[in-house]
Amino acid sequence: MNTLSEQHVAHARIAALRAAMQRQQVHACLIPSSDPHLSEYLPERWQGRVWASGFTGSVGLLIVTLDFAGLWADSRYWAQAEAELAGSGIALMKINTAGSLQYVEWLAQNLKPGQRLAVDGAILGLGIARQIEQALQSCGASMAPECDLLQEVWSDRPPLPDAPVYEHLPPYATQSRAAKLAALRAEMRAQDCAWHLISTVDDIGWLFNLRGADVNYNPVFLAHACIGLEQATLFVGAGKIAPELAARLAADGVTLQAYEAAFPAFAALPSNARVLLDPRRVTYGLRQALPAGVSVVEAVNPTVFAKSKKSAAELAHVRAAMEQDGAALCEFFSWLESALAQGAVTELEVDAQITAARARRPGFVCPSFGTIAGFNANGALPHYRATPAAHARIEGDGLLLIDSGGQYLGGTTDITRVVAVGQVNAAQKRDCSLVLQGMMALSRAQFPRGLKSPMLDAIARAPIWAAGIDYGHGTGHGVGYFMNVHEGPQSIAQTTMPEAHTAMEEGMITSVEPGIYRPGQWGVRIENLVYARHAVSGQFGDFLSFETLTLCPIDTRCLDLEILRADEKAWLNAYHQEVQTRLLPHVSGAAREWLLLRTAAV
Secondary structure: OOOHHHHHHHHHHHHHHHHHHHHHOOOEEEEOOOOOOOOOOOOHHHOHHHHHHOOOOOOOEEEEEOOOEEEEEEHHHHHHHHHHHOOOOOEEEEEOOOOOOHHHHHHHHHOOOOOEEEOEOOOOEHHHHHHHHHHHHHHOOEEEOEOOHHHHHOOOOOOOOOOOOEEOOOOOOOOOHHHHHHHHHHHHHHOOOOEEEEOOHHHHHHHOOEEOOOOOOOOOOOEEEEEEOOOEEEEEOOOOOOHHHHHHHHHOOEEEEEHHHHHHHHHOOOOOOEEEEOOOOOEHHHHHHOOOOOEEEEOOOHHHHHHHOOOHHHHHHHHHHHHHHHHHHHHHHHHHHHHHHHOOEEHHHHHHHHHHHHHOOOOEEEEOOOOEEEEHHHHHOOOOOOEOOEOOEEOOOEEEEEEEOEEEOOEEOOEEEEEEEOOOOHHHHHHHHHHHHHHHHHHOOEEEOOOEHHHHHHHHHHHHHOOOOOOOOOOEEEOOOOOOOOEEEEEEOOOOOOOHHHEOOOOOEEEEOOEEEEOOOEEEEOEEEEEEEEEEEEOOEEEEEEEEOOOOOOOHHHOOOOOOOHHHHHHHHHHHHHHHHHHHHHOOHHHHHHHHHHOOOO
16 A cells, blocks of 8 residues: 555646646646557656556556546556555546556546647557547547656656667577568568558567567567668667677668657658558657658558567477476476475565576576466466565465566566465365366367467356356467567457457467456466467368467366366376476476476376
C-alpha cells in the first residue's frame, strides 16, 4: 500500500499536470504505457505513467482531467493497482483484457464539444490514435498530439539510454545482414514501394543483426530505420555504435544518422514516394511526419513474418540453449528443495538463485523478463513480482509458482513450473492436473498449416472448461531468437482477432501456458515452449504439429494421477525421459540426483 509520502508525491504530480493543462488550454491528458517504438518494456525516459501515478505495473493507461484522474488496467494488475493507487486520488478503472478500448469510450462520453485531449503523438500508436480521433469527433472534441505535458512538468526526466550496440555474430547469427536486407527489398518491390520505415526495435535488431541493452530483459536498442531499394539508414544515438561496427554496416550499404534526425529525414522523403509501413508498429507522430503527397502502403512489416519463422540452423541453437537452460533449472531446483528442507526461503531468493544458475551457463546474457515467484496466494496473481518491501516467505504447505526465462546468444527461453512445498492438498492437485491436461492437449495437437493462431486457444482451455473453470490471460505468445520474449505475429489467445497475419506457420516458436488462479489461495500455470513443424501432407493439405523445446521436469507431486488418462501419462513419461536423456550430460552432483528423481516414470 502507498505510504503517506508516496500519496503526497502522486497528488503533487497530478496537480502539476493539471496546472500544465490549464497553461496549454487542454482539458484532458492521456499518458499511455508506450514509447516512440511501441515497446513492451520501456526505457525510464518513457515511464511517464509510472512517474505520474505511482502504479508500477508493466501495462496501464492514465487519463487526467481537471477534476478526475483514472488508471485503466486489466485483471492481471487489479490487486497491485489497488495497493499502489491507495490514497493517491487516482481511480482504478478495471478492464477485462489488455486490448480493451474502454478508455476511448470514456473519453467520448466525458469530453465536451470544443475540448482538447493532450497526448504525445510521438508515442501513441497510429491505430489507437485513429480510434481516439474518431471517438472525439463524435463528441465534438479533438486531440492535441503535439502536447507532451510530461516534457513540461517532469523536471528530472531521465535521458535516452546510452548502452552500446553490438553485433549478433555467427554461428548464432545464421543469416547475414546483406541477405536479410535483400529479402526485405524483394518484399518492398512486390509491394511496389521504394521506401520502408521501421520503428519497432526488435524488427530493427533482427534485420541488421545487432543487439543492445537499452531496455530491461530484451537485447534491443532504440533506433528508427529507413530502408531504400539501394541504401538503408539507421537512426541511432551518437556513440552507441563503435567505428569498427559502423564500417561493417557501411560495407552492407547501411549509413548512420543521429537518433533525433529520424523524423526530419522522414519528412524529407520525396513527395511522390511510395512508402511501406505497418500501422500497428508505428506511431501517430511518425505518420504525421511524412510529406502530404507521399503514397503510403499499410501492411505488416515483412520482418515480422521473417523473424517469426526460425530456420533449421536457428532451431539447432535453440535446442542447445534449452539444454543449458534446463541444466541451470536442475541446479536451481535441487538447491531450492535442499534450502526448503533446512528452513524458509523467500520469493526474492528464488529470483536471485535462478538467475545465478543461468548465469553460470555458456551463452547466457540476461533474464528474458522479471522472474515471477509466487507462493500460494501470490501465485494467483499472474503478473506478481516480489519486491524487498512486499514478498512472502516460502514455508508451510502449498504451491510455489515460478515463471522465468533467459536470453542466450542462441535463443530465448520462457518456462513456468509449479512445485510442491510441504503437503499439497487434493484441490491443489486437481487444479495442477487440469492445467497439465490443457498444456498437453495443445502440445499434442495437429492442425492445418496457416490456421489462425487464436483458434488454437480453445484446445488448451477445453479440459479446464470441462471442470467449469477458466483463466484470464492468453494461452500462448510468440518467442524471439535471442530477441523479445514476446513477439508476433502469432498469438494463441481468445481475445486476439483471428486475422490473416496471425496464421501459425512452420518454424514459429510459441509458448503454451494455461493456468488456474484462485484469488487469495493459490495459482497454477505450467508453461513450455514449442515450435511448429510439418506433420503430414495429403488430400486435405499440409498439417503442422508441435515439438516441445523446453526441458525441465514437471513436479508429479502436485498431480492427481487418477485424473490423467493413460495416453496423458504416456506423454508425461516420454517427456520426462527426453528431459532426462538430454540434460544428464550437462549436470552432476545434487543437480543430477534431483533430475533422476523428478523424471521417474509415473
